[in-house]
Amino acid sequence: MKFSFKNDYSEGCHPKILEALLRYNLDQQAGYGEDEYSLKAKKIIKEKLNNKDASIYFVSGGTQANLIVISSVLKPYQCVISASTGHILNNETGAIEATGHKILNVETEDGKLKPSDIQPVLDNHNNIPHQVMPKLVYISNSTELGTIYSKEELQNLSEFCRLNNLYLFMDGARLGHALTSEINDLNLENLGKLTDVFYLGGTKNGALIGEAIIINNQLLQEDFAFNIKQKGALLAKGRLLGIQFLELMKDDLYFDLAKHANQQAMKIKNVLLERGVQFLSETFTNQIFPILNHKLIDVLSEKFQFYVWKDVNEDYSAVRLITSWNTSDEAVSDFIKIIDHHL
Numbered sequence: 411m412k413f414s415f416k417n418d419y420s421e422g423c424h425p426k427i428l429e430a431l432l433r434y435n436l437d438q439q440a441g442y443g444e445d446e447y448s449l450k451a452k453k454i455i456k457e458k459l460n461n462k463d464a465s466i467y468f469v470s471g472g473t474q475a476n477l478i479v480i481s482s483v484l485k486p487y488q489c490v491i492s493a494s495t496g497h498i499l500n501n502e503t504g505a506i507e508a509t510g511h512k513i514l515n516v517e518t519e520d521g522k523l524k525p526s527d528i529q530p531v532l533d534n535h536n537n538i539p540h541q542v543m544p545k546l547v548y549i550s551n552s553t554e555l556g557t558i559y560s561k562e563e564l565q566n567l568s569e570f571c572r573l574n575n576l577y578l579f580m581d582g583a584r585l586g587h588a589l590t591s592e593i594n595d596l597n598l599e600n601l602g603k604l605t606d607v608f609y610l611g612g613t614k615n616g617a618l619i620g621e622a623i624i625i626n627n628q629l630l631q632e633d634f635a636f637n638i639k640q641k642g643a644l645l646a647k648g649r650l651l652g653i654q655f656l657e658l659m660k661d662d663l664y665f666d667l668a669k670h671a672n673q674q675a676m677k678i679k680n681v682l683l684e685r686g687v688q689f690l691s692e693t694f695t696n697q698i699f700p701i702l703n704h705k706l707i708d709v710l711s712e713k714f715q716f717y718v719w720k721d722v723n724e725d726y727s728a729v730r731l732i733t734s735w736n737t738s739d740e741a742v743s744d745f746i747k748i749i750d751h752h753l
Contacts, residue, residue: 414715418734423618448652459602468651481509482637488545521553525570550581552588556697568604580608586668667735671696674733685753690728
């Protein structure tokens, strides 16, 4: 069987989560997220945020989180600004548009947005009331290209959004990998101050399912639970999500797993760099995009699964390799052996 570098959710979940689900299986608990495990998990997250006033909601997946947040925050005539690589634009089947909210996309080289990317969008949408109103800036950390925001970049973006009366929403499907990157200088407390809403992704970092939506802006907290319920995301057995996040957060397992994934990706990246391989983007997370010749891609494809991401020329293409919390040293070594033999 081929080893998959296609994504970071091919495996089930970390054993500690399965053990906890079994350990607490017969305990009777309140439903709809009011169980003791969900409450404990939320308390730990608030402590890490250093924000006791944050509102936290557990939902099952990233598209669901994006859909619920954006549809609840925006009025019918308001819209979203996103990088052209944004997940909501390319990989969510028009979920945001289906709620009546247009996405205005901006071309960027690294998947990140900065104030100078957003200002032209605002300048081109001032024909009131004939155009949609830009109101929310959507970013991902890490991005779809594996890049991350520095503290300075996020501060600049946050300040710009506040000056222009825009909400800032961070998709955190791979937030653990961003925060444990070797070049990262952000922490959860920073995110609690610099974003209006963000979420901690569990699905791509060791959980069976689950994302934790964190609302920092108190104006956006009111009645948010109604949106969760209306969109079918309020689980009667909310404990299933609460137990997972309790296990992930209580001893920093969440960050340990993300760090492992990053380290495994960097092992492959460093070997490729030593062999003179170029990359589509400069990344320090669990996503890397080496540009390889087609013959090598064919050889690697015999033993490994990965996406051919983008054609560069007639002889070379960029591939996407993603490592996970469970990517073994053996899998990385086997991949590197083929690289060593053919480069």
